[in-house]
Amino acid sequence: xxxxxxxxxxxxxxxxxxxxxxxxxxxxxxxxxxxxxxxxxxxxxxxxxxxxxxxxxxxxxxxxxxxxxxxxxxxxxxxxxxxxxxxxxxxxxxxxxxxxxxxxxxxxxxxxxxxxxxxxxxxxxxxxxxxxxxxxxxxxxxxxxxxxxxxxxxxxxxxxxxxxxxxxxxxxxxxxxxxxxxxxxxxxxxxxxxxxxxxxxxxxxxxxxxxxxxxxxxxxxxxxxxxxxxxxxxxxxxxxxxxxxxxxxxxxxxxxxxxxxxxxxxxxxxxxxxxxxxxxxxxxxxxxxxxxxxxxxxxxxxxxxxxxxxxxxxxxxxxxxxxxxxxxxxxxxxxxxxxxxxxxxxxxxxxxxxxxxxxxxxxxxxxxxxxxxxxxxxxxxxxxxxx
Numbered sequence: 001x002x003x004x005x006x007x008x009x010x011x012x013x014x015x016x017x018x019x020x021x022x023x024x025x026x027x028x029x030x031x032x033x034x035x036x037x038x039x040x041x042x043x044x045x046x047x048x049x050x051x052x053x054x055x056x057x058x059x060x061x062x063x064x065x066x067x068x069x070x071x072x073x074x075x076x077x078x079x080x081x082x083x084x085x086x087x088x089x090x091x092x093x094x095x096x097x098x099x100x101x102x103x104x105x106x107x108x109x110x111x112x113x114x115x116x117x118x119x120x121x122x123x124x125x126x127x128x129x130x131x132x133x134x135x136x137x138x139x140x141x142x143x144x145x146x147x148x149x150x151x152x153x154x155x156x157x158x159x160x161x162x163x164x165x166x167x168x169x170x171x172x173x174x175x176x177x178x179x180x181x182x183x184x185x186x187x188x189x190x191x192x193x194x195x196x197x198x199x200x201x202x203x204x205x206x207x208x209x210x211x212x213x214x215x216x217x218x219x220x221x222x223x224x225x226x227x228x229x230x231x232x233x234x235x236x237x238x239x240x241x242x243x244x245x246x247x248x249x250x251x252x253x254x255x256x257x258x259x260x261x262x263x264x265x266x267x268x269x270x271x272x273x274x275x276x277x278x279x280x281x282x283x284x285x286x287x288x289x290x291x292x293x294x295x296x297x298x299x300x301x302x303x304x305x306x307x308x309x310x311x312x313x314x315x316x317x318x319x320x321x322x323x324x325x326x327x328x329x330x331x332x333x334x335x336x337x338x339x340x341x342x343x344x345x346x347x348x349x350x351x352x353x354x355x356x357x358x359x360x361x362x363x364x365x366x367x368x369x370x371x372x373x374x375x376x377x378x379x380x381x382x383x384x385x386x387x
Contacts, residue, residue: 008387015059015119023059029138029383031124032180037281041174044195044247046281050379051184056122056135060143063115073121099140101168127221129342134177137161142383155197184382212353217373218317220341239267248274269310297331304334313339328359
């Protein structure tokens with residue numbers, strides 16, 4: 001049997017085995033797929049993510065000696081022991097820097113948090129562009145929020161987790177991944193304004209419209225800390241400065257052509273992507289609100305072309321997955337996540353899901369790529385207590 005109750009029981013048992021005592025509770029936070037709105041969040045723009053059923057789950061209990069003791073089912077079996085008072089960027093490596101960074105970020109805000117014993121497990125694929133790091137950060141953030149009675153609003157927890165990833169783990173991401181992980185709702189997509197952090201839950205009824213959303217993991221692992229992501233963000237910020245804007249979000253589609261004419265050739269494609277992508281988010285929300293989720297298809301494919309040609313963050317595997325999925329009957333497809341590998345999403349009629357997955361797998365085999373992993377994205381709940 002699987003499900004929240006079984007997950008909570010399993011993580012509690014492992015906590016007891018590892019740490020030798022009962023935990024104070026269990027918490028979960030999901031990975032996400034972004035339907036549309038890629039590389040817009042650090043430009044103060046708009047995005048439309050949804051949470052996945054795949055989650056990071058953890059059990060935790062406070063300690064009064066200032067130690068943070070972390071154990072992961074995906075780790076090497078050892079417990080990572082850290083002094084909370086000594087946490088600082090650059091002092092923790094590997095997976096532990098994400099949860100340790102959250103504790104550091106809470107303390108940076110002057111919040112009275114101490115140590116804890118933690119055991120965690122995750123079903124969010126790492127390196128697939130599905131925000132496994134945000135799921136880990138947000139699971140610990142909601143756990144600490146309850147353990148230490150912080151009572152922070154959900155957007156503030158997302159900011160804490162983002163700060164941990166930016167300043168502690170060294171990944172200059174926007175806030176979309178963390179907002180999706182803490183704020184999404186079952187059966188909904190999350191319309192996010194990355195400047196104000198205002199959100200709206202948008203109905204996303206796939207089953208009722210005879211649709212499925214496939215995630216095609218190209219198995220090309222990406223690492224957003226390798227410098228390419230930071231260079232893109234810096235390029236956008238430079239372009240905004242040249243245009244006299246606080247952020248590229250402030251440039252309208254109507255003014256795009258004139259703005260592009262005055263920009264350096266290396267920056268114009270970045271600006272074109274951000275502005276047109278923000279517009280695609282708006283159109284997607286309109287179509288979902290009107291009860292027309294099938295109309296997302298062309299927007300997805302157009303978004304992929306922009307990411308491939310203007311932002312240049314795609315890869316041959318992602319391009320082939322999009323091309324072969326659409327040729328096999330998908331209504332639309334695009335890469336999701338930061339790029340340089342990761343996953344593709346494909347919106348498909350339910351009856352065609354199997355044939356689309358087989359077509360993509362066959363296309364990969366024909367050119368010698370490793371077979372993609374295929375899973376179904378179901379709009380799911382955000383971070384929560386599970387026991």
